[in-house]
Structure formats: C-alpha cells, structure tokens
Amino acid sequence: MPESKTTTLTVRIQPAVKEGLRTVAEREHRSFANMIEVMIRAHCAQHGVTIADPAPTQAKT
Numbered sequence: 001m002p003e004s005k006t007t008t009l010t011v012r013i014q015p016a017v018k019e020g021l022r023t024v025a026e027r028e029h030r031s032f033a034n035m036i037e038v039m040i041r042a043h044c045a046q047h048g049v050t051i052a053d054p055a056p057t058q059a060k061t
Contacts (some may be wrong), residue, residue, distance in 0.1 A: 004054035009036075 025035035038052055 021035060022032060027031050028035065030038065041051055
C-alpha cells in the first residue's frame with residue numbers, strides 16, 4: 001500500500017502569533033506542525049468543510 005505523503009506549507013506570521021502557537025503546541029504535547037494541522041481541521045469542520053483522513057500506514061514486516 002502506498003504511504004501517505006505530506007506537503008510543505010510556507011506562511012508568514014507575526015512572531016508573537018508563532019510563539020503563542022508554539023506555547024499551545026507544547027501544552028498539548030504536539031509538534032508545531034501537528035498543532036497547525038489540528039487547528040486547520042477544526043476550523044474547516046466548523047465551516048462544514050470535510051477533510052478526508054489519510055489512509056493508515058502499514059508497518060513493514
């Protein structure tokens with residue numbers, strides 16, 4: 001089964017916003033990238049936009 005690939009997202013934000021996001025990510029024991037993904041998914045869900053979950057990756061034996 002093919003593995004799910006990720007893509008790069010480059011954005012510019014104010015340093016204080018980045019630091020706030022980093023703080024929240026640390027409190028939730030998430031990586032910075034995972035915190036952004038969680039927030040995007042939540043915002044899309046609030047607005048009725050469905051995002052398909054990636055196919056689970058299989059462990060190689």
